[in-house]
Amino acid sequence: MQFVKSLYIHNTFFRYIAVLAACFVISYWVPFLYPIAWLLTWVLCALFLFDIYLLYSPAKTITAKRSVPGKLSNSDYNPIKLEYTSHYNQKLFLEIIDELPVQFQKRDFRYRDSLLKGENGEFEYAVRPVERGEYVFGNLIVFASTTLRIIKRKFIFQNGEMVPVYPSIIQMQQYDFLSISNRLTDLGLKKIRRIGHTQEFEQIKEYVPGDDFRTINWKATAKQSNLMVNQYQDERSQPVYSIIDTGRVMKMPFNGLKLLDYAINASLAFSNIALKRHDKTGLLTFSKNIETFVPAVQKVTHLNIILEKLYNVNTAFSDSDFGLLYGQVKRKINHRSLLMLYTNFEHISALRRQLPYLLAIAKKHVLVVIFFENTELEALIEKNTQSLQEIYHQTIAEKFSSEKQLMQKELHKYGIQTILTKPEELTLKTINKYLEIKSRGLL
Incomplete structure (x- = not known):
């Protein structure tokens, strides 16, 4: 046979x-x-x-x-x-x-x-x-x-x-290599000018020409009878969380990939960069329930835990409960942290329903709300119209597109950081926002 x-x-x-x-x-x-x-x-x-x-x-x-x-x-x-x-x-x-x-x-x-x-x-x-x-x-x-x-x-x-x-390991390794070689600008990441001093104290040392006179420690100077200055270093071990909305709004597909998967890939690459910069990274996913919570830890091996959790994340068909998210953040995240919230709003009314919870979270933490441009609408707006029906469709598309800009302005008005991005540019803009916040000492 x-x-x-x-x-x-x-x-x-x-x-x-x-x-x-x-x-x-x-x-x-x-x-x-x-x-x-x-x-x-x-x-x-x-x-x-x-x-x-x-x-x-x-x-x-x-x-x-x-x-x-x-x-x-x-x-x-x-x-x-x-x-x-x-x-x-x-x-x-x-x-x-x-x-x-x-x-x-x-x-x-x-x-x-x-x-x-x-x-x-x-x-x-x-x-x-x-x-x-x-x-x-x-x-x-x-x-x-x-x-x-x-x-x-x-x-x-x-x-x-x-x-x-698994989530995009290749993409994570690509950004990891470029961060080590200081070539992140090759992929479009901006160099952010550092403003002021970071607040993590390192040591007291003798003054040498060129030191900032504003850092003189007068008590130590009096004791030593010599000018002494405080020396600071970049703040490390700050908690950074990726919060992923797994509700129905994240099921929308672009180029064969759901918004949820774009968010997962970006979270993995972003968490890797944050760990390399000695920050603590954590993960939280939610919809109607809190599905995953990984406390922020500063260990390179902690990335494997985040990777395994992201592997099992899936979307649901229900609307997400932002009130539940606020309660979880209030109970579990006690220290001031950077929260990168991946979600999506198609209408400004949907944003306004969740705005009280976002404002409550932003009172204690640095909140960055990340939502997506609809690239299909942008293509429709740029298309040459040939009929009355196409003009009507283009007008509606422009209305939806302008609402995204209004949402961004609405959040800025209340002091909430935002990223409005095309799905394929999500990882770049997320890492860039993180580097900007760190450089400006906002956390």
């Missing part, structure tokens, strides 16, 4: 059959072709058996494997490598099929190659998942045929391989 299951007829064989059939048909009018057609038929049968012998007689045949990262990165192109080797004594023609996870909905994966005896081959392709979760790769199938191309032998490797898709 294994022999029967692995034996396939090559497409070229049917072309041979078509030629023989044509010879038999023509022999009706050209009789001398009839014995030639039968001779060719017996030759084809002999070649069929010989091709089977060539493919099934060797003890060592073909080896192949698929190399997949331990974790795939959501919304990024992840490289998958196929490696294969031929141990046959003749040239082989290979047709390789990799059974991709059902989430990709791709059923036409096919790669062709040819190998000589003992030759190695490899092929690399990339997959871009747009949902977190478990992705199961099926069989790696290789069809081998000889130069005769009459039959194909099927080989199966690596039955079923599950790979988890």
Whole structure:
């Protein structure tokens, strides 16, 4: 049965059959072709058996494997490598099929190659998942045929391989590398001018020319009979929280990715940068209930906890309870912290309903409300109109777009920091706002 299951007829064989059939048909009018057609038929049968012998007689045949990262990165192109080797004594023609996870909905994966005896081959392709979760790769199938191309032998490797898709690890590593090399400006992050002094005291030292005279410590000067100044350092270990709204407003998709996933990817990259800058990072997700709460901790290993929590975050179909969020922040976050709130408001009335809770949170903490531009509306606004109906649609789109600007001004009026951004620019603007707040000593 294994022999029967692995034996396939090559497409070229049917072309041979078509030629023989044509010879038999023509022999009706050209009789001398009839014995030639039968001779060719017996030759084809002999070649069929010989091709089977060539493919099934060797003890060592073909080896192949698929190399997949331990974790795939959501919304990024992840490289998958196929490696294969031929141990046959003749040239082989290979047709390789990799059974991709059902989430990709791709059923036409096919790669062709040819190998000589003992030759190695490899092929690399990339997959871009747009949902977190478990992705199961099926069989790696290789069809081998000889130069005769009459039959194909099927080989199966690596039955079923599950790979988890996590929030964008590639994006996090990219920003991490640039922050270490001080090249964040390469991705559009602005350099923020530092204003004034940070407030974390380091030591008292003797005055040297060039020190700011406003930092002179008069009590220490009197004791030492020499000018002494206070020295400050950048404030560290300040609590920073990513707060993600998982309600229905975050289900809206852009470029195949939900707003929630944009927020999750940005939170991971932002938390990594904050930890590298010696701040404490935490996580809170909510909708009708508080779903996840991770207290702010200043440990590099703490990022793994945040990553695992973000892996399991999903949206709900209900409206989010900002009153519940205010109660959780008041009970659990006791120190003044930077709160990055990822949510979305499509109407100014929706913002005004939640504004009392946002103001209550902002009294004790530095609150940054992050919401999204509707890029589909922007494309509609820029489109040339051809009819009265299109003018009407464009007018409504402009109204919704202007409401986003009004929401931003409304929050600024009450002293709440905001980020209004396109989904694909979220990570950049979030990190930039964090660096700005740190540089200006607002926390």
